Amino acid sequence: xxxxxxxxxxxxxxxxxxxxxxxxxxxxxxxxxxxxxxxxxxxxxxxxxxxxxxxxxxxxxxxxxxxxxxxxxxxxxxxxxxxxxxxxxxxxxxxxxxxxxxxxxxxxxxxxxxxxxxxxxxxxxxxxxxxxxxxxxxxxxxxxxxxxxxxxxxxxxxxxxxxxxxxxxxxxxxxxxxxxxxxxxxxxxxxxxxxxxxxxxxxxxxxxxxxxxxxxxxxxx
Amino acid sequence: xxxxxxxxxxxxxxxxxxxxxxxxxxxxxxxxxxxxxxxxxxxxxxxxxxxxxxxxxxxxxxxxxxxxxxxxxxxxxxxxxxxxxxxxxxxxxxxxxxxxxxxxxxxxxxxxxxxxxxxxxxxxxxxxxxxxxxxxxxxxxxxxxxxxxxxxxxxxxxxxxxxxxxxxxxxxxxxxxxxxxxxxxxxxxxxxxxxxxxxxxxxxxxxxxxxxxxxxxxxxx
DNA sequence: CCTTTTTTTTAGATTAGCCTAAATTTTATT
DNA sequence: AATAAAATTTAGGCTAATCTAAAAAAAAGG
Ligand SMILES: [Mn+2]
Ligand SMILES: [Mn+2]
Ligand SMILES: [Mn+2]
Ligand SMILES: [Mn+2]
Numbered sequence: 001x002x003x004x005x006x007x008x009x010x011x012x013x014x015x016x017x018x019x020x021x022x023x024x025x026x027x028x029x030x031x032x033x034x035x036x037x038x039x040x041x042x043x044x045x046x047x048x049x050x051x052x053x054x055x056x057x058x059x060x061x062x063x064x065x066x067x068x069x070x071x072x073x074x075x076x077x078x079x080x081x082x083x084x085x086x087x088x089x090x091x092x093x094x095x096x097x098x099x100x101x102x103x104x105x106x107x108x109x110x111x112x113x114x115x116x117x118x119x120x121x122x123x124x125x126x127x128x129x130x131x132x133x134x135x136x137x138x139x140x141x142x143x144x145x146x147x148x149x150x151x152x153x154x155x156x157x158x159x160x161x162x163x164x165x166x167x168x169x170x171x172x173x174x175x176x177x178x179x180x181x182x183x184x185x186x187x188x189x190x191x192x193x194x195x196x197x198x199x200x201x202x203x204x205x206x207x208x209x210x211x212x213x214x215x216x217x218x219x220x221x
Numbered sequence: 222x223x224x225x226x227x228x229x230x231x232x233x234x235x236x237x238x239x240x241x242x243x244x245x246x247x248x249x250x251x252x253x254x255x256x257x258x259x260x261x262x263x264x265x266x267x268x269x270x271x272x273x274x275x276x277x278x279x280x281x282x283x284x285x286x287x288x289x290x291x292x293x294x295x296x297x298x299x300x301x302x303x304x305x306x307x308x309x310x311x312x313x314x315x316x317x318x319x320x321x322x323x324x325x326x327x328x329x330x331x332x333x334x335x336x337x338x339x340x341x342x343x344x345x346x347x348x349x350x351x352x353x354x355x356x357x358x359x360x361x362x363x364x365x366x367x368x369x370x371x372x373x374x375x376x377x378x379x380x381x382x383x384x385x386x387x388x389x390x391x392x393x394x395x396x397x398x399x400x401x402x403x404x405x406x407x408x409x410x411x412x413x414x415x416x417x418x419x420x421x422x423x424x425x426x427x428x429x430x431x432x433x434x435x436x437x438x439x440x441x442x
Numbered sequence: 443c444c445t446t447t448t449t450t451t452t453a454g455a456t457t458a459g460c461c462t463a464a465a466t467t468t469t470a471t472t
Numbered sequence: 473a474a475t476a477a478a479a480t481t482t483a484g485g486c487t488a489a490t491c492t493a494a495a496a497a498a499a500a501g502g
Binding site for chain 2: 453
């Protein structure tokens with residue numbers, strides 16, 4: 001197992017996330033994601049290519065190689081296990097965990113992470129509802145569906161919020177919606193695709209399509 | 222609170238340990254401690270001086286300033302809390318914790334460390350028996366005394382092993398002496414200062430002065 | 443005290459990672 | 473297809489952290 005610098009790891013992880021769905025990742029997209037400059041991205045892409053972690057031809061974008069994806073999954077495993085630890089054991093809120101995990105994920109000891117995994121009881125999802133890769137890099141498909149397309153009258157559990165903007169977070173706090181909240185969608189208005197929601201002991205209320213699209217849930221019960 | 226690089230932190234912590242007792246720390250001593258070159262030490266001393274973390278005049282050695290000591294105690298706090306966590310929660314042996322803590326100590330979040338401290342129950346000593354600074358940088362004096370000078374027939378608890386060489390560790394493992402072991406010194410031979418020891422249900426045995434000098438204990442019961 | 447040895451500092455390079463500005467290539471628009 | 477715009481790469485430079493080799497200062501020894 002080779003070791004990588006914190007910088008290399010941050011690039012690898014960002015590419016992994018950006019290439020979901022897309023056929024290839026662009027220089028500008030990666031620069032924006034990492035708050036860096038396109039020229040810096042090109043420098044790093046050349047380096048990661050020589051290390052065979054990604055496929056890259058000038059001007060053609062890039063994708064992780066199988067080796068690169070394996071490395072990425074290791075970083076994601078560390079990140080999400082630490083997030084779980086912070087939320088579960090140290091009582092951090094799920095909005096706070098990401099920033100701290102962004103540093104902890106770079107502490108490389110395999111034994112540390114495998115022991116941490118065991119200590120936490122081999123959790124399968126982090127506090128944002130994202131799946132945690134196991135020590136072989138395998139993870140459960142997240143089985144998450146947007147509130148905007150969920151079946152009516154079925155109990156669902158909030159797993160993930162895709163848009164982390166302050167505006168949506170404020171709305172969610174106000175509506176008392178957080179990760180783990182159980183609810184049912186009672187009606188979807190054809191006019192504007194807004195959805196009417198029931199959270200157990202409280203009265204019905206409605207949220208916009210824009211909000212619903214960013215709330216991901218799994219079927220529960 | 223200023224932030225420091227991993228390298229700066231490693232230098233600061235090493236100086237803190239080396240200056241115990243000594244009036245000033247030398248360039249060569251620090252280079253040896255950090256497995257680096259004297260020229261690199263001089264470079265870093267200049268930088269840390271401009272940051273007012275230490276007192277340094279060319280050729281005269283250096284000492285941490287009060288600010289520098291405060292920074293050092295913060296790093297030591299993080300290091301020892303992680304060591305305690307690794308030993309207590311993740312079942313690492315006390316020989317293994319140091320290396321991993323050497324990386325974890327550089328994750329800076331104050332909230333992380335204060336929460337970890339609380340989660341661990343505000344431990345006062347790490348797995349090597351060294352005291353853990355509290356959030357104000359204060360720590361219990363370690364109250365540790367070498368086995369070579371301990372009173373006879375008093376129960377003592379092994380707290381710290383000063384020499385971490387493979388040779389001594391092997392000897393300790395063979396004699397079943399580890400951190401936390403309770404024992405009594407029954408006799409000290411004037412001829413060679415070797416000491417005769419009793420560990421609870423086992424027969425008496427003897428260890429050399431050299432070994433005894435490196436085993437630090439506190440009085441128990 | 444004068445010489446030798448040891449310690450420490452300076453000089454000069456190297457590497458990783460980042461930047462700005464300019465050049466180049468690709469893509470979009472007449 | 474020609475031109476304009478956008479994306480990307482290259483060129484050149486900067487800082488932090490390291491190193492080796494040479495110079496300088498301090499300490500040790502006769
Ligand atoms: Mn995260
Ligand atoms: Mn990170
Ligand atoms: Mn340690
Ligand atoms: Mn360290």
